Amino acid sequence: MSALEIKHLFGLRGVSKHDIRLILDNAKQFREILERPVKKVPSLRGMTVVNLFFENSTRTRTSFELAEKRLSADTVNFTSSNSSVKKGETLVDTLRNIEAMKIDIVVVRHKGTGVPQFLADNSNAIIVNAGDGAHEHPTQALLDMLTVEEKLGTLEGKNVTIVGDIRHSRVARSNLWGMTTMGAHVTLCGPSTLVPRNTELMNKVTWESDVKKAVKNADAIIALRLQKERMDDALLPSMREYRNTFGITRELLECAKDKVLIMHPGPINRGVELDSEIADGENSVILNQVTNGVAVRMAVLYLLAGGRANA
Amino acid sequence: MPNMVLNNVRPFVNGKFGKPTKMCLVDGAWTDSAPEGTPEFDAKGALAIPALFGLGLDFKEPLRDDIYTFKDGVCAMRRGGFFGGLYESSANPIDDSQKLTAMQQLSAKSSLEFAFLGAFSMGFLCKDLSEMVELAQGGAVGFGDGNRDCSRTRFLRLAMEYGSMTGKRFFFMPLDDSLRHHGLVHEGCYADTLGMKSIPRIAETIAAFRILEMSRFLNVPVHFKQVSCGETLKLVEMARAQGVDVTCDVDIYHLLIDDSSLFDLNSNFNVSMPFRSAEDREALWKGLESGTVNAISMNHDPVLGQDKEVNFEDAVPGAVSLETALPAIWKPLSERLGAARAVELLSTAPAQLAGVAPAALEVGKRADVVILDPDSPMSVGASLFAGQVSNSPLLGKTLPSKILGTYLGGVWTEV
Numbered sequence: 167m168s169a170l171e172i173k174h175l176f177g178l179r180g181v182s183k184h185d186i187r188l189i190l191d192n193a194k195q196f197r198e199i200l201e202r203p204v205k206k207v208p209s210l211r212g213m214t215v216v217n218l219f220f221e222n223s224t225r226t227r228t229s230f231e232l233a234e235k236r237l238s239a240d241t242v243n244f245t246s247s248n249s250s251v252k253k254g255e256t257l258v259d260t261l262r263n264i265e266a267m268k269i270d271i272v273v274v275r276h277k278g279t280g281v282p283q284f285l286a287d288n289s290n291a292i293i294v295n296a297g298d299g300a301h302e303h304p305t306q307a308l309l310d311m312l313t314v315e316e317k318l319g320t321l322e323g324k325n326v327t328i329v330g331d332i333r334h335s336r337v338a339r340s341n342l343w344g345m346t347t348m349g350a351h352v353t354l355c356g357p358s359t360l361v362p363r364n365t366e367l368m369n370k371v372t373w374e375s376d377v378k379k380a381v382k383n384a385d386a387i388i389a390l391r392l393q394k395e396r397m398d399d400a401l402l403p404s405m406r407e408y409r410n411t412f413g414i415t416r417e418l419l420e421c422a423k424d425k426v427l428i429m430h431p432g433p434i435n436r437g438v439e440l441d442s443e444i445a446d447g448e449n450s451v452i453l454n455q456v457t458n459g460v461a462v463r464m465a466v467l468y469l470l471a472g473g474r475a476n477a
Numbered sequence: 478m479p480n481m482v483l484n485n486v487r488p489f490v491n492g493k494f495g496k497p498t499k500m501c502l503v504d505g506a507w508t509d510s511a512p513e514g515t516p517e518f519d520a521k522g523a524l525a526i527p528a529l530f531g532l533g534l535d536f537k538e539p540l541r542d543d544i545y546t547f548k549d550g551v552c553a554m555r556r557g558g559f560f561g562g563l564y565e566s567s568a569n570p571i572d573d574s575q576k577l578t579a580m581q582q583l584s585a586k587s588s589l590e591f592a593f594l595g596a597f598s599m600g601f602l603c604k605d606l607s608e609m610v611e612l613a614q615g616g617a618v619g620f621g622d623g624n625r626d627c628s629r630t631r632f633l634r635l636a637m638e639y640g641s642m643t644g645k646r647f648f649f650m651p652l653d654d655s656l657r658h659h660g661l662v663h664e665g666c667y668a669d670t671l672g673m674k675s676i677p678r679i680a681e682t683i684a685a686f687r688i689l690e691m692s693r694f695l696n697v698p699v700h701f702k703q704v705s706c707g708e709t710l711k712l713v714e715m716a717r718a719q720g721v722d723v724t725c726d727v728d729i730y731h732l733l734i735d736d737s738s739l740f741d742l743n744s745n746f747n748v749s750m751p752f753r754s755a756e757d758r759e760a761l762w763k764g765l766e767s768g769t770v771n772a773i774s775m776n777h778d779p780v781l782g783q784d785k786e787v788n789f790e791d792a793v794p795g796a797v798s799l800e801t802a803l804p805a806i807w808k809p810l811s812e813r814l815g816a817a818r819a820v821e822l823l824s825t826a827p828a829q830l831a832g833v834a835p836a837a838l839e840v841g842k843r844a845d846v847v848i849l850d851p852d853s854p855m856s857v858g859a860s861l862f863a864g865q866v867s868n869s870p871l872l873g874k875t876l877p878s879k880i881l882g883t884y885l886g887g888v889w890t891e892v
Binding site for chain 2: 179256257258276277278279280281283284288299300301302333334335336339362363364
């Protein structure tokens with residue numbers, strides 16, 4: 167097995183093409199295993215994985231848990247709602263206590279940017295980022311990339327358009343880094359209050375305020391979930407105007423390629439960022455994304471654990 | 478008072494460093510000779526710099542003496558070569574004369590020179606005026622905002638209008654809270670890449686412009702604390718050209734650090750006024766060169782270890798600076814602006830802003846002096862810092878210069 171250059175997965179910024187390729191190729195193999203009657207492999211037998219979720223999550227945590235179980239790891243779930251964090255314990259103390267129980271891998275989700283890196287600095291465990299603030303959500307981007315490759319064969323030269331709340335989206339950031347590393351051309355589109363004014367990637371991506379132009383040449387469109395809190399914060403006037411201006415609708419898709427892939431990290435606000443007929447339509451690969459999520463997470467855990475075992 | 482003889486030291490006299498000589502420090506003053514048996518220290522050609530004056534000191538006592546005490550702060554000043562400082566605690570607003578007296582009594586034990594900013598509103602809340610006349614009569618050298626935005630413009634007007642009776646200067650950290658909006662870091666490419674809530678430059682310039690207009694309208698002198706971006710300095714220059722009495726300082730760390738440091742995600746870089754872009758940092762340096770910036774401030778703000786041993790966004794903002802300021806800034810500052818301007822920015826001008834007589838080295842006069850080896854690197858470990866804190870962006874770094882010792886208020890401290 168070829169080894170990853172990274173020791174932890176904090177994000178996709180700075181992750182090499184070699185590592186992303188390796189993860190995606192392994193994920194494809196795990197994807198096949200997931201289609202078998204017996205979906206379990208012994209790769210992580212004897213290893214303990216803690217899912218340390220300080221933010222609510224259903225699908226990402228479930229996806230990681232399934233991936234861990236498919237790899238035969240022992241898993242422990244730790245959520246902030248039932249944890250000592252509520253009793254005032256610091257993040258470092260929480261980690262040290264968990265680590266004292268001899269765990270091998272920590273999968274962490276937290277509202278704060280950089281928490282996975284912080285945990286890695288303070289522990290010996292392998293850290294996998296399951297979402298940190300608005301920073302990165304690398305496994306979501308990897309499963310998005312896997313889905314595009316699965317359907318289109320390659321990311322190289324493909325046009326991927328991300329529509330929605332880019333500013334607050336860790337999914338968008340991870341996709342920006344990952345997709346461009348793999349040779350895709352990324353276009354960002356969203357309301358001016360929800361698009362970053364500056365970015366290190368300014369020269370690598372295209373910014374487009376007109377959604378019709380943004381989707382015109384797209385091979386894949388990723389619609390981002392719109393948080394209702396954005397209205398409370400006066401970033402948008404209404405869901406209605408957002409849907410009419412940036413929503414992925416049948417009418418909008420008339421401006422796009424016939425076979426454009428429709429993607430969404432979920433959960434969907436139907437009738438807001440994505441109309442139901444599109445979410446359930448023939449262009450939608452949203453459920454493929456969910457399946458690929460398990461495969462990608464299996465690949466990430468397997469390769470990171472393998473790297474540690476080989477060290 | 479303990480006496481000390483410094484051998485082979487180069488004192489800063491009449492705007493320049495002299496040749497290596499002997500300095501006899503007796504009863505707190507520089508004298509021609511010292512009594513027999515006085516301890517001696519070989520400075521090996523190091524510089525004897527007039528001691529520094531720290532703008533922006535907050536030692537937390539009494540309300541947060543669990544974090545830091547006045548004694549800790551004085552210890553940090555002695556290690557860092559500060560003969561005095563301008564004190565304003567956000568945790569302990571000095572909003573009545575009893576509190577002012579209590580702080581004056583606390584500081585009197587130190588033999589260092591403290592000046593105090595009174596709060597212009599009770600509890601820094603901008604709802605009720607403090608008794609500014611009594612505070613001024615009691616010795617408050619000016620009135621401050623506690624580094625909190627006074628968003629109620631009418632209250633700001635009334636506070637400055639009432640306070641104008643005292644003739645004192647008003648000190649503001651210009652930062653519009655509404656535009657800040659939970660932001661922690663500079664709005665720029667680094668914040669956007671990291672997805673962190675950020676503070677645009679206009680949060681500072683809009684607040685600054687409002688204060689300058691008020692100052693012009695009411696003819697009340699104002700001071701900007703911790704100016705962080707070049708645009709604010711342009712506003713200061715424009716206001717001065719219109720006759721507004723405005724002074725300003727820049728924070729020492731803003732001269733050394735910019736927002737590229739964010740990628741380290743080190744919680745010690747979480748400070749109240751965010752580190753801005755490299756262009757802003759250069760603009761601040763140019764402000765020092767041109768004279769737009771009057772002084773370099775310290776903004777010594779201790780934070781407990783457990784409040785920094787968290788991820789960046791959950792960390793309590795603040796940085797300590799007194800112990801490391803001179804070793805960190807001396808070399809770049811003196812090389813770019815010359816030794817005389819460096820001494821002015823770190824010692825003379827800050828003291829004058831606080832209405833305190835600056836330190837000066839002259840035979841026969843009181844001598845507050847810091848001995849610095851400009852070419853000897855110094856590692857910054859946690860043990861360097863006074864008290865139980867070590868919340869410094871420079872922790873773990875190597876500084877270009879090293880303090881060998883300080884003689885402050887007649888007390889020799891070997892560092």
